[in-house]
Amino acid sequence: MIEVQHLTKRYGPVTAVDDVSFTVERGEILGFLGPNGAGKTTTMRVLTGYMPPTGGKAIVAGYDVFEQPIEAKRRTGYLPETPPLYPDMTVREYLTFVSKIKGVARADRKARVDEMMRKTHISDMANRHCGKLSKGYRQRVGLAQALMHNPEVLILDEPTAGLDPKQIIETRQLIRGLAGDHTIILSTHILPEVSQTCQRVVIINHGKVVAVDTPEKLTSRLRGSETMYLQVDADGADAASVLQRVSGVTRVGVSETRGTAIGFEVDSEAGRDVRRELAAAVVSRGWGLLEMRPMRMSLEEIFLHVTTEEAPATAAAAEEVVQ
Amino acid sequence: MNNILAIAHKELKGYFSTAIGYIVIGMFALLYGWFFYVMLVIFNQQSLQLGGEGGADINQQLIRPLFLNASVILLFVLPLITMRTYSEEKRSGTIELLLTSPLTDVQIILGKFLGAMTLYAAMLAITLIHMVVLFSYTNPRPEWTVSAIGYLGLLLMGGCFISVGLLISSLTKNQIVSGMITFAVFLLLWVINWPASFAGPTTQNVLNYLSITDHFDDFTKGIIDTKHLVYYFSVMAFGLFLTARSVDTERWKG
Numbered sequence: 001m002i003e004v005q006h007l008t009k010r011y012g013p014v015t016a017v018d019d020v021s022f023t024v025e026r027g028e029i030l031g032f033l034g035p036n037g038a039g040k041t042t043t044m045r046v047l048t049g050y051m052p053p054t055g056g057k058a059i060v061a062g063y064d065v066f067e068q069p070i071e072a073k074r075r076t077g078y079l080p081e082t083p084p085l086y087p088d089m090t091v092r093e094y095l096t097f098v099s100k101i102k103g104v105a106r107a108d109r110k111a112r113v114d115e116m117m118r119k120t121h122i123s124d125m126a127n128r129h130c131g132k133l134s135k136g137y138r139q140r141v142g143l144a145q146a147l148m149h150n151p152e153v154l155i156l157d158e159p160t161a162g163l164d165p166k167q168i169i170e171t172r173q174l175i176r177g178l179a180g181d182h183t184i185i186l187s188t189h190i191l192p193e194v195s196q197t198c199q200r201v202v203i204i205n206h207g208k209v210v211a212v213d214t215p216e217k218l219t220s221r222l223r224g225s226e227t228m229y230l231q232v233d234a235d236g237a238d239a240a241s242v243l244q245r246v247s248g249v250t251r252v253g254v255s256e257t258r259g260t261a262i263g264f265e266v267d268s269e270a271g272r273d274v275r276r277e278l279a280a281a282v283v284s285r286g287w288g289l290l291e292m293r294p295m296r297m298s299l300e301e302i303f304l305h306v307t308t309e310e311a312p313a314t315a316a317a318a319e320e321v322v323q
Numbered sequence: 324m325n326n327i328l329a330i331a332h333k334e335l336k337g338y339f340s341t342a343i344g345y346i347v348i349g350m351f352a353l354l355y356g357w358f359f360y361v362m363l364v365i366f367n368q369q370s371l372q373l374g375g376e377g378g379a380d381i382n383q384q385l386i387r388p389l390f391l392n393a394s395v396i397l398l399f400v401l402p403l404i405t406m407r408t409y410s411e412e413k414r415s416g417t418i419e420l421l422l423t424s425p426l427t428d429v430q431i432i433l434g435k436f437l438g439a440m441t442l443y444a445a446m447l448a449i450t451l452i453h454m455v456v457l458f459s460y461t462n463p464r465p466e467w468t469v470s471a472i473g474y475l476g477l478l479l480m481g482g483c484f485i486s487v488g489l490l491i492s493s494l495t496k497n498q499i500v501s502g503m504i505t506f507a508v509f510l511l512l513w514v515i516n517w518p519a520s521f522a523g524p525t526t527q528n529v530l531n532y533l534s535i536t537d538h539f540d541d542f543t544k545g546i547i548d549t550k551h552l553v554y555y556f557s558v559m560a561f562g563l564f565l566t567a568r569s570v571d572t573e574r575w576k577g
Contacts, residue, residue, distance in 0.1 A: 011576070048423040051575065070426075073425040076423070078419070080416060080420075085415075085417065086337065086415075088340035097333050098420070101326060101421070101424045101425075145420070
């Protein structure tokens with residue numbers, strides 16, 4: 001549905017997006033993750049036809065955004081970082097204007113505007129001026145705008161920025177509800193949002209794609225191994241060396257000690273399930289197996305990992321994002 | 324075409340949802356009314372002095388100077404109409420909505436041009452009141468064709484100013500900067516041929532040709548000269564073309 005091939009965008013000497021390629025399947029929600037200034041907005045602006053790329057190409061809904069911009073734009077809804085509202089128009093006037101320029105047929109306009117206001121819960125603000133709306137309502141009017149012509153592709157630049165927790169949950173539900181009929185790219189630097197809403201994640205840093213995968217796979221893949229947490233009461237015996245000898249185990253680390261109970265972090269080869277062997281090793285020696293559970297790297301850790309791996313200087317930026 | 328009208332409608336609504344539309348029309352009506360009154364008084368005095376019939380020509384001595392004065396008011400008023408067209412969209416980010424909607428740049432530009440032209444035409448329409456008064460109380464009646472041609476000239480000249488104003492507005496995010504530069508450029512285009520009388524024959528022609536207001540002079544006499552029509556239409560087309568280039572360049576720069 002969306003195909004980005006070797007996309008590059010330079011502003012003078014600054015390369016904002018550097019050879020980015022990825023694809024999004026029909027009906028999928030793709031999360032676009034990266035620290036501020038990583039090139040998320042620039043990529044989205046190219047995809048929406050707002051600006052042409054310096055190199056590479058982008059195909060949206062089967063149309064090259066640069067060669068056939070009108071056809072591509074007809075099938076794309078876009079919510080920019082700041083919702084593009086005219087402060088002197090009422091919400092209804094604004095959405096009616098949007099319906100006109102997005103090519104909604106004259107006869108359907110009123111119904112469509114009403115439907116969008118209902119869908120985004122802004123019906124009670126219909127006659128309020130856009131300039132007088134709170135941030136949360138502006139964002140929702142922006143979303144109504146993006147959905148107006150029922151586009152196949154939705155591109156949302158930080159759709160939940162500035163919303164209160166209740167609105168964030170509503171917006172996420174709305175977006176999840178849209179998947180299937182619509183193909184969605186959403187950018188964010190709020191990490192839980194990605195694991196909650198998106199089926200796939202593209203992590204971008206310094207204009208380059210550093211990782212593309214599902215949130216779950218990303219977790220295990222980036223570690224290159226699976227990690228189990230084990231709490232063993234070995235009564236002072238050397239449990240670590242026993243665990244180390246279990247086949248498939250690559251590393252055993254002690255994470256905490258509580259009396260005679262010791263917590264271990266056990267890494268094993270990727271794709272190999274060592275839980276049975278570990279349990280057998282502990283139990284056969286008569287020790288107590290108090291706890292055993294898989295450990296997952298949180299998205300925060302992954303994010304820090306991939307964005308700091310290349311250049312340590314970005315650690316500060318990434319940290320800011322995590323907050 | 325529907326897209327152009329949608330943009331034009333939005334522009335026009337924008338003029339009246341802020342005070343700008345009312346201020347521009349009100350100011351213009353006030354100034355024009357004042358000029359009308361002053362010139363009428365002067366004209367009356369002249370006709371009394373000359374006495375009798377055929378002494379004073381109302382077309383030459385009242386209507387023509389009135390049109391020429393109107394053209395000067397436009398220099399001040401039209402920058403107010405055009406200064407926000409693009410600047411405001413760029414500042415508030417709404418330009419992103421327009422440029423990512425299925426519209427061509429040309430449709431957006433023509434829509435904005437049409438919106439500004441409609442406001443301008445409404446502004447001129449108010450001056451028709453003066454004309455109606457003039458035509459109903461004078462004897463013999465002034466020739467209506469001369470006035471009609473004068474209005475055509477005003478529309479065309481205003482169109483040139485508006486297209487230049489759109490271009491300047493597309494170059495900056497700041498309304499004030501846009502308005503100020505537009506005003507300076509308009510003023511320059513008005514006075515550019517003032518030194519023409521001292522200049523050599525070639526320079527003289529060039530300077531006269533450049534002055535937007537100079538081309539208006541023949542219209543006030545009731546003359547439609549293709550040379551002026553060509554001039555006005557080419558300035559408008561060129562202004563709008565450059566605006567399109569400017570919007571496109573902005574895209575590349577991001």
